[in-house]
Amino acid sequence: MSTIELQNLTKSFGDLTAVNNVSLKVDENEVLCLLGPSGCGKTTTLRMVAGLEIATSGNILIDNKNVNELETRDRNLAMAFQFYALYPSLTVGENLANPLYAENLSEKEIKEKIFEIADILQLREIINRKPHQLAEGEKQRVAVGRAIIRDPQCFLFDEPLSRLDVQLREQMRGQIKEVLSDLNKATVIVTHDQLEALTMATKIAVMRDGLIEQISSPHDIFAKPENTFVAGFIGTPQMNIADCNISNINSSVLEISLLNQIIEIDFGKALDINKNENYFFGVRPRSFDLAETATNQSLSGEVDLIENMGSEVLLHVNSNDASFRTVQSRSHKIKVGDKIHLKPKKSQVHLFNSDGKVVAHG
Amino acid sequence: MKKRAIGEAGWGGTAIAAIVGFIYFFPVLFIILTAFRSRSDTLATPPKWIFTPTLENFYHIFYRSMANSTEYVATGFHMYFFNSIYISGMSVLLALIIGTLAAYGFSRHPLKGNDTYLFIILTTRMLPPIIVIVPIFLIFRVTGLAGTYTGIILIYTCFNLPFSIWMMKSFFDELNTEIEDASRMDGATERSVFFGICIPQVKAGLAATSVFALILTWNEFLFALLLTNKITRTMPPAMARTIGGEINVDYGLLAAMICLFLIPILLVTYLLQNQLLRGVTFGTIKK
Numbered sequence: 001m002s003t004i005e006l007q008n009l010t011k012s013f014g015d016l017t018a019v020n021n022v023s024l025k026v027d028e029n030e031v032l033c034l035l036g037p038s039g040c041g042k043t044t045t046l047r048m049v050a051g052l053e054i055a056t057s058g059n060i061l062i063d064n065k066n067v068n069e070l071e072t073r074d075r076n077l078a079m080a081f082q083f084y085a086l087y088p089s090l091t092v093g094e095n096l097a098n099p100l101y102a103e104n105l106s107e108k109e110i111k112e113k114i115f116e117i118a119d120i121l122q123l124r125e126i127i128n129r130k131p132h133q134l135a136e137g138e139k140q141r142v143a144v145g146r147a148i149i150r151d152p153q154c155f156l157f158d159e160p161l162s163r164l165d166v167q168l169r170e171q172m173r174g175q176i177k178e179v180l181s182d183l184n185k186a187t188v189i190v191t192h193d194q195l196e197a198l199t200m201a202t203k204i205a206v207m208r209d210g211l212i213e214q215i216s217s218p219h220d221i222f223a224k225p226e227n228t229f230v231a232g233f234i235g236t237p238q239m240n241i242a243d244c245n246i247s248n249i250n251s252s253v254l255e256i257s258l259l260n261q262i263i264e265i266d267f268g269k270a271l272d273i274n275k276n277e278n279y280f281f282g283v284r285p286r287s288f289d290l291a292e293t294a295t296n297q298s299l300s301g302e303v304d305l306i307e308n309m310g311s312e313v314l315l316h317v318n319s320n321d322a323s324f325r326t327v328q329s330r331s332h333k334i335k336v337g338d339k340i341h342l343k344p345k346k347s348q349v350h351l352f353n354s355d356g357k358v359v360a361h362g
Numbered sequence: 363m364k365k366r367a368i369g370e371a372g373w374g375g376t377a378i379a380a381i382v383g384f385i386y387f388f389p390v391l392f393i394i395l396t397a398f399r400s401r402s403d404t405l406a407t408p409p410k411w412i413f414t415p416t417l418e419n420f421y422h423i424f425y426r427s428m429a430n431s432t433e434y435v436a437t438g439f440h441m442y443f444f445n446s447i448y449i450s451g452m453s454v455l456l457a458l459i460i461g462t463l464a465a466y467g468f469s470r471h472p473l474k475g476n477d478t479y480l481f482i483i484l485t486t487r488m489l490p491p492i493i494v495i496v497p498i499f500l501i502f503r504v505t506g507l508a509g510t511y512t513g514i515i516l517i518y519t520c521f522n523l524p525f526s527i528w529m530m531k532s533f534f535d536e537l538n539t540e541i542e543d544a545s546r547m548d549g550a551t552e553r554s555v556f557f558g559i560c561i562p563q564v565k566a567g568l569a570a571t572s573v574f575a576l577i578l579t580w581n582e583f584l585f586a587l588l589l590t591n592k593i594t595r596t597m598p599p600a601m602a603r604t605i606g607g608e609i610n611v612d613y614g615l616l617a618a619m620i621c622l623f624l625i626p627i628l629l630v631t632y633l634l635q636n637q638l639l640r641g642v643t644f645g646t647i648k649k
Contacts, residue, residue, distance in 0.1 A: 047543075050543070050547060051546075052543050052546065052547075071546075072543075072546040072547060073546060073547075073548075073549040073550060073551065077547065078547060079543075079544070079547045081540040081543065081544055082540070083538060083540050084540075085538065085540035085541045085543065085544035086541075086544075087541060087544075087545070087559070088541075088563070089562060098545070098548050099547075099548040099549065101548075101549070102549025102550075103549075146544075146548075
């Protein structure tokens with residue numbers, strides 16, 4: 001069984017706590033993405049799993065065995081590095097072969113393995129080149145190849161696509177996902193690119209300042225963020241999050257005063273909240289429908305600025321000196337200065353309490 | 363890195379470079395010419411540029427008549443020559459081995475107060491050697507190291523170490539540690555990471571460090587003068603004795619010695635030049 005489990009893992013560098021009490025579990029066949037801004041401790045977490053960094057406290061279990069005391073080479077893991085880390089003096093073939101030397105395979109077996117991997121990742125033609133003669137995308141494929149050539153317990157990827165250009169990244173994203181789905185191993189991918197996480201992962205752990213903010217499926221991370229950080233971090237353009245006040249509660253329907261307007265939202269169930277307390281109201285820019293006229297279920301405002309996004313436009317809407325953003329189809333032909341009315345889509349709004357914790361999705 | 367065709371700088375630039383180069387090289391050229399002049403040609407003013415070359419100066423290095431005698435006797439100079447090679451070679455090798463290991467440690471496994479240690483190591487090179495020569499001389503007298511090969515090799519090793527450590531550390535710092543991590547993932551032990559991954563990547567640094575250390579040691583005069591004896595004497599004090607030991611300074615003889623003195627260092631530098639160039643420009647070129 002190929003599983004990874006972290007129990008209360010903590011890593012401090014002097015006064016700085018890089019990873020703070022992280023617990024998570026990656027099952028066989030699961031791809032976990034550690035997602036977060038730079039410096040949130042995601043790479044450190046990965047390096048601790050690999051044994052390249054020693055944890056200050058906590059346990060790392062691989063295949064349900066505690067590997068805290070094991071050296072990197074005894075943990076039987078494979079890792080692809082952000083800067084590829086290819087051996088500069090070895091050819092592509094030799095780079096691929098390197099992990100196999102520790103396995104006591106015969107020359108012939110090693111050759112076969114290399115060609116097998118080279119075929120999967122289309123490396124045949126460049127097999128005799130040195131790393132400095134390769135393009136970024138090729139280096140990246142060699143790095144992945146070197147990681148998957150052995151039959152390790154689990155796979156670790158550190159920002160595998162961060163150095164590729166957009167087109168190549170899209171292509172490689174698909175390729176890696178395909179390769180991983182054939183391998184049936186627990187995999188951890190570190191990334192700061194949410195699109196990468198949302199497309200490749202079966203489970204996402206969002207990290208901030210060494211803490212895990214939320215672990216859920218990609219869809220839940222997007223649709224049901226547990227706090228304002230996750231809500232703001234995931235999704236582009238960023239979610240609109242504004243201070244609000246509950247002015248009236250009518251079973252499941254809340255009257256929310258927000259941006260000096262009053263809007264009625266039906267959350268579908270009675271909520272445990274108090275009138276006149278401060279809350280945060282969140283709604284994604286794409287979760288607005290244009291309304292013909294102002295109603296008590298819509299927000300009104302004047303278009304301040306229009307950003308072109310291809311078939312859609314990002315509108316900055318000004319309402320009583322506060323602004324929010326929405327994405328609308330270009331076909332509406334909205335111009336700067338237009339007054340528009342926006343109705344939040346049903347079950348795509350979020351209410352957070354003053355600590356940023358979610359109260360309701362509705 | 364873009365390679366430029368030879369001669370692309372044009373004639374003007376080449377001429378200026380040639381003139382500057384010639385000015386730099388002139389003293390060396392003058393010494394080499396002097397080495398092949400006869401005694402009377404050497405002292406001619408203005409200097410004679412056209413002369414019949416002779417090897418007598420080179421012969422005199424090894425055999426010459428001492429004061430008050432016409433008989434040619436062996437000077438033992440070949441021994442000093444050997445001493446110089448042996449002592450600098452050994453001390454550079456030792457400094458390189460210890461320095462590389464220390465530098466790797468400082469770079470990869472920093473101690474608490476790493477920078478302080480490095481600074482302390484460097485402070486030993488901040489004093490002029492003349493300040494420490496008296497205590498060292500006394501220590502050597504007491505320990506019986508004075509005049510021995512071990513003594514002078516040890517002192518030169520100490521002399522070269524700070525420099526080797528600092529230089530090698532900067533080379534190790536430049537390396538991409540991901541490659542080391544990758545080889546750990548591939549099943550390498552710490553020892554094979556050091557020997558198989560790190561050392562091959564700092565070859566240029568080893569070359570540069572050893573040449574610089576070699577030049578420093580090779581030319582060192584003060585310690586050699588005071589801490590060696592008749593048997594272990596190196597070239598610099600031996601040459602100095604040639605100036606002071608006789609009534610007239612024999613410039614031809616001295617020039618010939620300098621020519622011989624230059625050969626080993628030229629040879630080493632020539633052999634390592636490719637690595638050396640990479641070494642001294644390391645980190646300045648974006649890869």
